[in-house]
Amino acid sequence: xxxxxxxxxxxxxxxxxxxxxxxxxxxxxxxxxxxxxxxxxxxxxxxxxxxxxxxxxxxxxxxxxxxxxxxxxxxxxxxxxxxxxxxxxxxxxxxxxxxxxxxxxxxxxxxxxxxxxxxxxxxxxxxxxxxxxxxxxxxxxxxxxxxxxxxxxxxxxxxxxxxxxxxxxxxxxxxxxxxxxxxxxxxxxxxxxxxxxxxxxxxxxxxxxxxxxxxxxxxxxxxxxxxxxxxxxxxxxxxxxxxxxxxxxxxxxxxxxxxxxxxxxxxxxxxxxxxxxxxxxxxxxxxxxxxxxxxxxxxxxxxxxxxxxxxxxxxxxxxxxxxxxxxxxxxxxxxxxxxxxxxxxxxxxxxxxxxxxxxxxxxxxxxxxxxxxxxxxxxxxxxxxxxxxxxxxxxxxxxxxxxxxxxxxxxxxxxxxxxxxxxxxxxxxxxxxxxxxxxxxxxxxxxxxxxxxxxxxxxxxxxxxxxxxxxxxxxxxxxxxxxxxxxxxxxxxxxxxxxxxxxxxxxxxxxxxxxxxxxxxxxxxxxxxxxxxxxxxxxxxxxxxxxxxx
Amino acid sequence: xxxxxxxxxxxxxxxxxxxxxxxxxxxxxxxxxxxxxxxxxxxxxxxxxxxxxxxxxxxxxxxxxxxxxxxxxxxxxxxxxxxxxxxxxxxxxxxxxxxxxxxxxxxxxxxxxxxxxxxxxxxxxxxxxxxxxxxxxxxxxxxxxxxxxxxxxxxxxxxxx
Numbered sequence: 001x002x003x004x005x006x007x008x009x010x011x012x013x014x015x016x017x018x019x020x021x022x023x024x025x026x027x028x029x030x031x032x033x034x035x036x037x038x039x040x041x042x043x044x045x046x047x048x049x050x051x052x053x054x055x056x057x058x059x060x061x062x063x064x065x066x067x068x069x070x071x072x073x074x075x076x077x078x079x080x081x082x083x084x085x086x087x088x089x090x091x092x093x094x095x096x097x098x099x100x101x102x103x104x105x106x107x108x109x110x111x112x113x114x115x116x117x118x119x120x121x122x123x124x125x126x127x128x129x130x131x132x133x134x135x136x137x138x139x140x141x142x143x144x145x146x147x148x149x150x151x152x153x154x155x156x157x158x159x160x161x162x163x164x165x166x167x168x169x170x171x172x173x174x175x176x177x178x179x180x181x182x183x184x185x186x187x188x189x190x191x192x193x194x195x196x197x198x199x200x201x202x203x204x205x206x207x208x209x210x211x212x213x214x215x216x217x218x219x220x221x222x223x224x225x226x227x228x229x230x231x232x233x234x235x236x237x238x239x240x241x242x243x244x245x246x247x248x249x250x251x252x253x254x255x256x257x258x259x260x261x262x263x264x265x266x267x268x269x270x271x272x273x274x275x276x277x278x279x280x281x282x283x284x285x286x287x288x289x290x291x292x293x294x295x296x297x298x299x300x301x302x303x304x305x306x307x308x309x310x311x312x313x314x315x316x317x318x319x320x321x322x323x324x325x326x327x328x329x330x331x332x333x334x335x336x337x338x339x340x341x342x343x344x345x346x347x348x349x350x351x352x353x354x355x356x357x358x359x360x361x362x363x364x365x366x367x368x369x370x371x372x373x374x375x376x377x378x379x380x381x382x383x384x385x386x387x388x389x390x391x392x393x394x395x396x397x398x399x400x401x402x403x404x405x406x407x408x409x410x411x412x413x414x415x416x417x418x419x420x421x422x423x424x425x426x427x428x429x430x431x432x433x434x435x436x437x438x439x440x441x442x443x444x445x446x447x448x449x450x451x452x453x454x455x456x457x458x459x460x461x462x463x464x465x466x467x468x469x470x471x472x473x474x475x476x477x478x479x480x481x482x483x484x485x486x487x488x489x490x491x492x493x494x495x496x497x498x499x500x501x502x503x504x505x506x507x508x509x510x511x512x513x514x515x516x517x518x519x520x521x522x523x524x525x526x527x528x529x530x531x532x533x534x535x536x537x538x539x540x541x542x543x544x545x546x547x548x549x550x
Numbered sequence: 551x552x553x554x555x556x557x558x559x560x561x562x563x564x565x566x567x568x569x570x571x572x573x574x575x576x577x578x579x580x581x582x583x584x585x586x587x588x589x590x591x592x593x594x595x596x597x598x599x600x601x602x603x604x605x606x607x608x609x610x611x612x613x614x615x616x617x618x619x620x621x622x623x624x625x626x627x628x629x630x631x632x633x634x635x636x637x638x639x640x641x642x643x644x645x646x647x648x649x650x651x652x653x654x655x656x657x658x659x660x661x662x663x664x665x666x667x668x669x670x671x672x673x674x675x676x677x678x679x680x681x682x683x684x685x686x687x688x689x690x691x692x693x694x695x696x697x698x699x700x701x702x703x704x705x706x707x708x709x710x711x
Binding site: 034039121157163243278 | 607638665669692
């Protein structure tokens with residue numbers, strides 16, 4: 001993985017000093033609430049329902065074991081012993097003290113981490129495919145490009161006060177595991193007409209209260225122009241994006257109001273006139289960045305069948321929680337953070353430390369965060385998966401549910417977030433209580449349930465096969481349900497099935513939707529595909545056919 | 551009491567006047583609004599003194615392009631702490647239009663923004679008097695940077711390579 005050089009170290013250290021001074025000035029009354037808000041937000045610090053919330057950047061979701069161990073230590077010393085992984089591959093602490101945040105940042109800096117630009121109206125953490133570098137369906141490893149974008153976007157002088165936040169996702173594989181179509185900018189590594197590798201650039205995707213799927217701005221961009229082209233997109237947005245209404249300030253609104261043709265024309269014109277003075281990607285720098293992502297020292301192995309003859313529990317885990325690796329004899333292993341009685345994405349200090357040890361023992365000392373709020377050990381020898389499973393199982397980290405109904409994406413909701421209208425963690429709990437029969441869950445197959453506690457859509461509900469949105473109805477928590485959304489290469493937005501339902505009725509409503517699927521599905525058809533084939537109507541009719549029994 | 555500001559890394563007295571401040575001094579160096587400039591262009595040229603113009607965030611740099619050689623100063627205003635268009639205006643003025651005169655940030659300018667402003671090409675900053683001392687050190691908050699910059703006037707060569 002990428003390791004800091006003297007420049008990176010200096011910048012992060014100077015940032016700690018800067019933020020320490022800003023915090024001091026705020027506490028001394030030299031900065032107003034509003035002025036400090038703009039500064040702390042560019043450092044991942046929110047003032048939340050109970051306490052500040054600090055979001056720490058995990059660039060493209062990649063962690064060393066030392067970093068994960070440090071995150072565990074911070075959870076214990078400065079928080080209440082746990083952290084929460086997010087849909088943008090970051091980690092959040094829910095209980096830090098404002099005056100201790102500079103110390104946390106200093107701890108992070110020691111392991112080459114920071115919280116720079118994890119919130120605020122600036123370029124956020126660049127996210128990517130959690131299977132980057134190990135997946136068989138990849139054209140090229142996107143991580144060197146992510147790192148390039150990370151550096152370029154860090155303290156970018158022109159784009160630190162944008163109309164609204166700006167999220168970039170980069171993928172290099174056939175399957176889109178980074179939800180790049182619902183990002184402000186999606187960068188896809190593609191092969192050009194001449195066979196060279198370059199980029200397809202998309203813009204204007206996003207969720208929130210106005211969900212929109214991103215559109216292609218440029219089909220093929222030669223790789224040396226990546227940064228100048230991103231600057232052109234951002235400059236058009238910075239100058240022309242709306243600043244008068246926070247709900248209309250994302251780039252998706254600009255793209256939609258101009259139309260993709262006109263937006264493209266403006267970006268191309270801006271790029272033509274300024275590309276010569278912008279930052280070119282030089283080959284030496286790319287070679288340097290690539291060198292950090294060379295494959296680890298894999299052993300020469302052959303594929304085996306580790307599940308053969310083992311217990312049902314291990315076989316289920318192996319089937320659902322591990323996935324194909326491009327190198328023979330290896331497997332990528334998901335660490336499920338979706339244990340039924342734990343808030344989705346939460347992990348304790350000791351679990352983090354254990355996972356750091358397991359990464360050292362089984363996976364070349366690295367751990368990845370997925371955008372579905374799980375962790376991944378990317379390079380595990382197939383023959384070691386059984387031993388690894390036994391340890392994960394004991395630690396409550398082997399719930400065999402990846403890609404199934406109970407592998408829900410879930411925002412912190414009303415329990416923590418000051419924006420939320422309704423709880424999401426408790427709804428996840430109700431769903432887990434209702435659906436605890438794994439035979440049934442496995443029979444349902446691939447199913448993505450995504451839940452947000454408000455229309456800001458941190459839980460990506462629009463692109464869930466089943467989406468659940470918390471709404472406030474005269475002070476009560478109600479839930480609007482959508483079906484047919486998807487986040488991958490075939491991204492689509494879900495359709496609302498009808499009036500929102502009470503919290504306690506959410507599990508039964510989902511059960512009814514699933515009944516229709518089980519009755520109507522064709523062989524090997526996913527829930528999503530059945531919805532796409534039949535439309536919303538039969539699902540809606542069943543969901544509201546009779547009142548839910550209390 | 552003339553205004554003090556930070557210019558090229560030094561705290562100096564401002565020799566420029568906004569129109570409302572200039573009284574009747576015919577030789578005063580004047581900063582006009584874009585509307586003032588556009589409505590009386592020929593008269594302002596005939597006047598002979600040094601001219602500057604202040605752009606609001608919504609103004610496009612292109613509205614001035616043909617006239618740039620006539621100005622010794624361009625100011626970009628930042629009405630509030632979240633305003634960010636001036637950063638792009640500055641880069642365009644320096645990099646594309648090759649404006650080499652004084653580029654001034656006005657309005658809500660606090661030390662925390664100076665580093666970014668300077669790297670976009672601003673070389674002078676109108677700030678509250680109380681902030682000026684901090685401002686000087688704010689220009690060197692970071693000793694390195696990942697991006698190329700337009701702050702040659704401050705002699706900061708921070709880029710990685």
